[in-house]
Amino acid sequence: MTSSIHNEVIIFSQAAGDTIHILDLYEKNRKNTKFSIYVIKNKNIYDYFNELDLRLKNLVFIPYPKRFGLYNIQLLRKEKKRINSLFKKHFINSVNHKIYFFAHVYDYLTMSFVLSLSKNNTVIFVDYDKYDTNKTLPKQFYHVKDKMLLTIYKYLVGKQLVLTEKKAIKLLFENTNIKSNKTDEVSSKIKEKYSHNIANQSTGNSVLIFETPTAEASIINYKNTMIEILNILVKAGYKIYIKPHPYKGFSPFLRNYNVSICNANVPGELINTSGFNFIFGINSLSICRLAIDRYGSIYSLIQLFTFRRLNEKDYNIKYLLGQSNEKILFINSLNHLDKILAKR
Incomplete structure (x- = not known):
């Protein structure tokens, strides 16, 4: 009927x-x-x-x-x-x-x-x-x-x-x-109302990184650069939390490092981020949305990577700025990352 x-x-x-x-x-x-x-x-x-x-x-x-x-x-x-x-x-x-x-x-x-x-x-x-x-x-x-x-x-x-x-x-x-x-x-x-708290979150300095395994296909030496970033974070005394992509997951090499993997089911913009000093990603829509609500501590790492295709980095930077109402910030070098972390 x-x-x-x-x-x-x-x-x-x-x-x-x-x-x-x-x-x-x-x-x-x-x-x-x-x-x-x-x-x-x-x-x-x-x-x-x-x-x-x-x-x-x-x-x-x-x-x-x-x-x-x-x-x-x-x-x-x-x-x-x-x-x-x-x-x-x-x-x-x-x-x-x-x-x-x-x-x-x-x-x-x-x-x-x-x-x-x-x-x-x-x-x-x-x-x-x-x-x-x-x-x-x-x-x-x-x-x-x-x-x-x-x-x-x-x-x-x-x-x-x-x-x-x-x-x-x-x-x-x-x-x-x-x-x-x-x-x-x-x-x-x-x-x-739908905010999600990270289970067993550290009370000390911590960062949340939005990560996806597909980055390796479009970025040259993605794994090596990401390991450099992780080492800097650990050396600076930060606990690292990884937010996997809801469909694609996260890069397997991260299992070899002292990181906590968050629930992939929860959309990134619904995570309670108040306990994190910084939030990082490359070109995630979630970091754009979070940057609008929490200006000053949300950074894209895109400038640290070399893309395989010409103009892809510029395209993604325009996307990040557009989706975040130009609130997203950028880490320009590994030295810049060091200095940012030292401020907290």
Whole structure:
């Protein structure tokens, strides 16, 4: 039987950065709204929502396939069939609902779902990016491989796709019923209510480092430089806490050092950072958001690293400044790091 309830909301959680905005939507509307959250790809975020014990109609985890090849016709057909099956199972009776999603690039599963849902529902793209990292690539710059890639994704999603300058797929909203809304800053009350304390945190000098293993693929001698940084921190008498990426985890070499690994499930901006002297990262969205609330002790280490691709460092610095309202600070050298640590 087709549902006609107008106070139902479906939210697609696509990345850890969405979480604080999802909680904001939930708190503002939970008294008179039935919420369902569909977590795409990231099991840690699903586990986090599960731990919160929110009053939800549905909390569902939808993974990406373990085996998937864009140029394997058999696997493509299998994935297309799975997408259709998932839609029928979870969304076929969704009518007159409000649908929220947060990313219109990369995530072909959510893009496919929201395009179909937009025919009978109000679909809203919540845009919380302060710096546009997904500019459209003009079609005259498409190579043959780009056109082939786009054709494959259109088979999975639909025709409303283009490529970004970074060769990612992007969903266009023209000629659809999808609305785009810029979101406001999340209130401090939400952050306070869902604030997470680090277990057994040291009472002495300590630092929190946001780290991801994928940094090694884009940075030359990443491991060696990071070890130098760790040695400086230890020598200065700081206890080191590592915040893993919610989906990608942390670099295995860190297990060989005297560091404490934090819960990967918890979004970085919801960690209670009051007990840390400094917070470091390279190009994490979380350090940008924390810098807005806690100016003066949040630093990016990006200047200490050499990137493999030309202009990638400059691109990331612009991203950090844009997302943090220019509140993020930078460590310019290992000597600079030494001096900063000595001040506390």
